Amino acid sequence: MITRLRKGARRGVLAVLPLVALAACAKDAPQDTLQPKGPVSRQADDLINPVFWVAAVVFVLVQGLAIYAVIKFRQRDDDSPEPVQVHGNTRLEVAWTLAPALVLLIIAVPTIRTIFDLSRTPDNALNVTVVGHQFWWEYRYDDFDIVTANELYIPAGRSVAITLEGNPADVIHSFWVPSLAGKQDIIPGRTNKMHFSADAPGVYLGQCTEFCGLSHANMRNRAIALPPAEFDEWVRNQQAPPREPAAGTDAEDGFLLFTAKGCAGCHTISGVSTGNAGPDLTHFASRSTFAGSMFDTTPANLRTWLDNPPGVKPGAKMPALGLTDDEITKLIAYLEILQ
């Protein structure tokens, strides 16, 4: 029995230690919340670290006492004297009412300070409006008159003030890029605010975290922080009108199919169409991923997608249009020039 208990105790400790170790140094997890890459996420992380240590102490204390008690005070034989019938101890009980209360009070002060700290948007931030759709993201840079989707381009080192606008006809989504900031919900009919900035250029993965239907799992996004100069260049490129297909190419046929097959009803291409049910495609080819950042933008992926969108992304609102192989080739050719 005792060896079994000891084994159990050891098992408990062994189960917990690697958890802590691995959680702390996971390097291959692009959405790790414990590896902040910006001041906002770092503030949250700074707050949780001491709490983890307090929790670790309490954890070791309680588990240690429980295991110790079960081993030390186990019944050895039936004739051993009965224990003293202790009914309670007011002083002790007051002590362990007040002690946790005090510890929590100490934790509460910096927590509340940080809450208020983070609720203030920094000046001179870049304004971006994020709208959640089933199951993709719309980004509007009102300062620059740019609309894009799924990939959020930001200048590294500069604060971005995000307005989360809930489309009244849609469902709740939650915008989250863990290495930059905690998540904020996008609620129909409401407007929420958040802000963050990235320390360095890089690609930061995120995804929708409020269950939003069939393809909730496929509603991913990425924030791409560029060096300021490159960001300015990106802005200029996005502001430019879309490239027009050269006469007699597949791309031109694709352009014609875009209107003929009804794509234009849902997708905006600046100067070509004004549909707004699906993502803006004006500079589609400048994005590295599509369909809620689910697929890399490659011809093969586009082919699968155009053949049957709900087939590869359950619940996608874009229907299978019954396009022939040839039509798909041409549409891809057109999409590829939209850089």
Place this chain on the structure above:
Amino acid sequence: MTTVDHKKIGIMYSVTAFIFFIIGGVEALMLRVQLGTPDSTFLSAEAYNQIFTMHGTTMIFLVVMPLSAGLANYLLPLMVGARDVAFPRLNAFGFWVFLAGGLFMYSSFFLGGAPNGGWFGYAPLSRLTPGHNMDYWVFGLQILGIASLTGAINLIVTVINLRAPGMTLFRMPIFVWMSLVAQFLLLFALPVITVALFLLMFDRQFGANFFNAQAGADPLLWQHLFWLFGHPEVYILILPAMGVVSEILPVFSRKPLFGYQVMVISGIAIGFIGWGVWAHHMFATGIGPVATSAFSASTMFIAVPTGVKIFNWLSTMWKGKIRATSPMLFAVGFVTMFTIGGLSGVTHAIVPHDTQQTDTYYIVAHFHYVLFGGSIFGLFGGIYYWWPKFTGKLLSETLGKWQFWLMLAGFNLTFGPFHILGLQGMPRRVYTYPDGMGWNFWNMAATVGSFMIALAVLVFMVNVWKARKSPLVPEDPWDSRTLEWSIPSPPPEYNFAKIPVVTARDDWWHQKYEEDENGRAVRRKEMAPDVVALLGRRSSAVAVADGPPPPGGEGAGDEATTGTGSGEGDDTGDHTGDHTGDHTEHIHMPSPSYWPLVSSLGLPVLSYGLIYQYLPVSVLGGLWILGSLYAWALEPSTAPEEPEPELSSSTELAPVSQGTD
């Protein structure tokens, strides 16, 4: 089918809940197989969403709640020294409504698809989802709500009004207290979710706009209503298990519960504070820094009474004489696992970091440590502990220990990694995830762990199966402390041949033991003869095995032969045995009835009619309910040819006094 005996109904609740536990567990295994590997195609997105919704709904509403209700139903009257619950037929009605609601909910799998909007049913997704899936959820939960509400009222009245003479509130066993607090929480929380479900029902069925942002409504209303119910619900699920553990630890440490009064008060405090923390489920919804701070503080504060409980449990074991039996192992498992859940709970109150944790697997880890490591471990402890009371037989200790260690290991292997996955940014409620996120290894580990849990549950089933043939054991095999052990196992329909007179907390223990000058427990030298007779005898159960003895019939004779002698007027009180013949003649038990069963079946009929918008069926369902309630009301409670028996003096209502020991 017609029984109104609270013990049979308690067992019916428990067995049904266990069957749903198996179903919910199989659903969990399917979810784990799907998530064991990245980009898995074992389940479609639609199937996954239905199964995770049903897993959550099942485990909360069809497993933990009814299992707690089953235990409470069986034990509360026994523990407070009552003959039955206050409203036996309402009790039966509650069970049948629960079963009808569960079957109704599960019928959706065969009628076009199960609910798929999550157990939390967030509007507007739940109002916009096409098909009837969410309608089953809306109506199913309303039906189950009726069941829980009737149960809550019944148990509250039972505990308040039917206590044995001398059983003051502060002499009640702690399980009775914790169940009472949980039932009060139910009483107040269920109407809130019922309102929310009604609003959602109107949105879905009649095109109302309660949660329609396009019509100017605010979908956040749903979350406030839902969590105003949903957070107290957590304590509805955990408090009875806390009570179970608080019964087990003293018995197997051979010491009284440390700080009984503080335990009671902390339980009540948890009940109260539980109402003030609902918005901590909504830190990411943009409720503003002031509200956020307030709910952050209240969330932290609830750790105080919980911490008190944990330290009191440890103190109960401290310097005791601990017997590591299966119930004790599960109880200690509860304390340790629940601590982990409590600690991760505190981290949710660190709001800036909570916005990183919330809706990730970290949360899934947290509430499984509370609800599985807590509630389920506690309830399994209770099942092992009270099994000899239910059946007169012990479950095998060897298999019990196998189950415990398998379950503990499997549980930690499953839900421990969830902490890491969540902190590594894996969201919950995703049917799949891509390779390269760093989640593969721990997901596979969790899937392996989940099958170990399944194996542990199989061991339990084998244990139950084998226990059929095990020999009968004495009535009080654990040398326990509370009243239910002072009567035969399984108890006769009327519970107590003579209603006990309670003189102390843990009255039964004090009949057997007194404290010497050092405060050590020593066997009483002069035990009441009936107590002596009961300790170590195993005869009445033989009679019981052939069916419970009818009141005043041959069974009473049985009683008389076993409980020889009498401690008449003895200050220790006499519990069973003496004068049974005289007393049981007057015991009046309610007669069985079909009407609770019949009337409960009207609810699903009414609901089907509403879901499919086919008026005649709903009208039929409505008339069915009304008609059967009418018949129920007119049915005499005793067969007419029997003369209405005189109420024995011992069945008079106990005076409700607030005094302490």
